[in-house]
Amino acid sequence: MKRLAQLLYLGASIIFAGCSSTSTEEQFVDDLLAEMSLEEKLGQLNLPVGGDIVSGAVKGSELDSLIVSGKIGGFFNVKGVEEISRLQHLAVERGPHAIPLLVGADVVHGYETIFPIPLALSCSWDSTAVERMAKISAIEATADGVNWNYSPMVDICRDPRWGRIAEGSGEDPYLGSIMARAYVRGYQGDDMKSDSSLMACVKHFAFYGAVEGGRDYNSVDMSRENMFNYYLPPFKASVEQGVGSLMTSFNLVNGQHSTSSDWLINGILRHDWGFDGLVVTDYNSIPEVATMGCTTESDAAAMTLKAGTDMDMVSGLFLNTLCDALERGIITEKMIDDACRRVLRAKQRLGLFENPYKYCNPQRTKDDIFTTEHRNVAREIATETFVLLKNQGSILPLKKKGKIALIGPLADAGNNMCGCWSMLCRDDLHKSLLTSMKEAIGDSAEILYAKGCNIYYDETTQLMAAGLRQIPRGDDRQLHREALSVASKADVIIAAMGECADMSGESASRADITIPDTQRELLKQLVATGKPIILLLFTGRPLVLDWESENINAILNVWFGGSEAGDAITDVVFGEKVPSGKLTATFPRAIGQIPVYYNHLMPSHPDPQDGVFNRYCSNYIDISNEPLYPFGYGLSYTSFDYGTATLENNKLSVEISNTGKVEGAEIVQLYIRDKVARIARPVKELKAFERIAIKPGETQRVTFTITPDILGYYDSNGKFVFDPGEFEIMVGPDSRSLQIVTYNVN
Structure with missing residues (x-):
């Protein structure tokens, strides 16, 4: 009865307080945490798999027992609103403290209405379409009981041998950041309180796209400059967009497993970026901390908790080993409390304490999944990719x-x-x-x-x-x-x-x-x-x-x-x-060219680009350095002519004409090169783009504003810096076919 009264109090407080309810919500979480036993707190950190997502079969008695005893905070791989509703009712009506469950799924590019794979979606260069896709995915997933989505994947990838390049937005951090924000907006909506909003989970934090040899689950080794300038920006953009959760990755970071990297999670994510949301491991990744030689098996969970990771996917090691770690003094109860608080806060932000059954409406399952409208949108978006x-x-x-x-x-x-x-x-x-x-x-x-x-x-x-x-x-x-x-x-x-x-x-x-x-x-x-x-x-x-x-x-x-x-x-x-x-x-x-990517650094002996082979340049003796198809490349059924680019008062302008016979969309791309900086900078970097539709015979002017934030970069300490001097500003239809204008900044 006390918990029911608290739930009613919370709902009423939010209604009357409007947008000023943050302190009331935090107090609610603190009060709830104070009532919970150590075992119940650890239960909130436990995320078991529910069963076979394809068949919908679950480990019925085992999962039910965990729920009733307060030993799980959520589950995933259960499909169907009826079964999810049954489990949610079990948690609220028979579990300790009436705490609702997170229900996760990998809704990567659609639920039942499937959209193009994320790599394809990024090739549309249309963030509005990506946001629309994510919104439809959220509508369908929530209609079937899911409230937490393990998407988007925002890993930058320069090695196409890695199969998971299909799940991301390609090789560029700027475009990847634009797309990351679009996914988060589409999944979560404005505040996650709608019954069609999913909590997004950005993955894989971090650097997973750089696994050596393109081999999944392999190690990663890179400089801080690469981390901050290329691999971290899409994650930072997601945090700035208000993403509710992040998932750790399977790889090493500075010799530590990412799941237990204090530098990465407590340091960059929580301290530097101010992220106060939920961090969950990837599938069974806590035991891998020991597998990769970063600690002993008995201490892997403690090391992971200390690093700032909140929820254990599948392994059960938080539930089964942290009491012992606490007794041995390896961790503190405050660390457990902080992790549990973030799990409860995620549920609160989803509105689950106000209405635990907001995602359990069987009528929505009938009305909102694989609809004609959703399929028409999927067809339309696919043609753009x-x-x-x-x-x-x-x-x-x-x-x-x-x-x-x-x-x-x-x-x-x-x-x-x-x-x-x-x-x-x-x-x-x-x-x-x-x-x-x-x-x-x-x-x-x-x-x-x-x-x-x-x-x-x-x-x-x-x-x-x-x-x-x-x-x-x-x-x-x-x-x-x-x-x-x-x-x-x-x-x-x-x-x-x-x-x-x-x-x-x-x-x-x-x-x-x-x-x-x-x-x-x-x-x-x-x-x-x-x-x-x-x-x-x-x-x-x-x-x-x-x-x-x-x-x-x-x-x-x-x-x-x-x-x-x-x-x-x-x-x-x-x-x-x-x-x-x-x-x-x-x-x-x-x-043999792999990794090959457009925003590379200048070699010490650059290719003279005059068509004459020089053995002592940075090249191959059997093929050209140039890729077959460069970043940003793509043809149309019509043709576009670029006028001469002009730069005046920090604005670069160029006219694009459709010289063909049909209307088409062109993606105008802006790149920069910082010619002299404190550290070597790439030969070019995408900094802006505009997708425009042009009718036959029509000419449109596209203007980009050159600002200090597109000219700066991150140093090895993650500090954003800017060096005055000479820049090259480039514009064109792809990263190879570019006009260059010199720009001097004092």
Whole structure:
């Protein structure tokens, strides 16, 4: 009864106090904490897995027992509002102190309505679209009982061998920060009190995108300058945006596991950035502190708590070892109290104490998930993410006439349209590309289909690569023959090839990032027919496309476009929509160039760029230094002409004209170079961009304001500094095709 009275008091206080309720809310948390036993506090720090997210099965009796005894603060991997509601009622009505539960899930690029993978979304350079996607994801997830989302992933990645590059926004810290803010705004809304707001959890804190060799779960070693200038900005932007929680990463930071890094969590995150929200470990990462040799197994949990991490995902070591650590004097009860306070505060900010069942409305499950409206938005956004890499002879857009051969293992694979991290979706409801093209063409043309090949020649390799979304296999030689037969009857060939959905994402690192063997062999056979070929490239990462770029007429990178990928691809292929995406991760010319990224430092012996090979420059003896497709690159069905850039009164202006025949969107990009500074600065850095729609024959002027905050940088102590002097201001359609204007600052 006392707890019920407190809950009623809290609700009434907030209603009457309006926006001045912070002190009342803090007092409520303090009063609640004072009533709790040590074991109950430790229970709030425990986050077990609920079961199999695909089937919705849970460890019923075990989870129920933990809830009733007050030994968990939340759970994840339970799907369905009915089961989540039952567990929430159990916590509030039978658990100690009526404390509601956090309910987590990985809603990375959609719940049941799946949007393009995050790397693809970033290629839209459209933060409004990303925020819209996140809002729809929040509506659907909360309608099914989820209140905490393990997204966005804001890791900067310069190594496309790392499978989790698919989950982030590419290689650039400025663009990554813009997108991070958009995700947080979309998921959380204004204050997280709405019943359709999710608490976001930014991950992985920090530097996970720089794992050595592109191998997941590997170690990281980097300078402080790289940390502060490239890898930390998207996290800092998320904190400034008001994100509710962060997740630690699996890697080392300065020789310490990130989960137990006092310098990173208590230091940078809490002290320097003022973050007072919740920090949760990644899956079972506390035991890894000992695995990586940073402490003993018995002290791993204590070390993690001392570093400022609040919640233990899966391992149970907070629950089972911290009492002993407290008795041994390794930790203090204040440390436990501080962590528990942050867990309770997160629940309070979600409005769970006011209404523990705000996410348990079964009517919303019927009304708000996989709706026609949400699917239409997913289709629209997907068309913005595709990147046209090559279009020789303007073969695209394709006319709906004649005989079109659609060939490839991804042409009739509806279960692979969504890409990685889409376990919550209903892929049985998704159209394949073949179905969408047939519907779009109707009787106007004829589609001739052949699967053509497997994903890999080797069955075992394909089984590992395809993961949960297997594509039935056939005999490659027979499949090749069928494809060539179909191709011989066609006027044009569309090849749907590349990676399958689970070849990128977590634990999907690849040493060879070319198109897999049997697919590339079939492409060579198709090229030999002399028929024009359009490659629809499915991928979750940049690939090495040296041969394809040389020999294929057109390449449209469609990534993995989500629930409506089939229709969205068809929209662009047949010209209903004009491609406007631009790369946010560099495509290497060869695997040996990796890591390759646009904002690199100047070498001591730079390439003279005059086309004459000099052995004693920083170059390769067998290939060019230049990537195949640079950061910011992407073609359109129309053409854009850039006028001469002018710089006056700290404002750089340039006119862009649409010199083609259709309306298109152009992404105008501004870069800077600090020519002389206290530490070496990159050859160029993205500092602003503007996405504009231009009609045929129209000219628009774009103006950027040059301010000190875009000219400064972080020193090795994380201090933002600025050096007067000469800067190069660059503007253009991508990081390689730029006009340069000199700018002097006193």
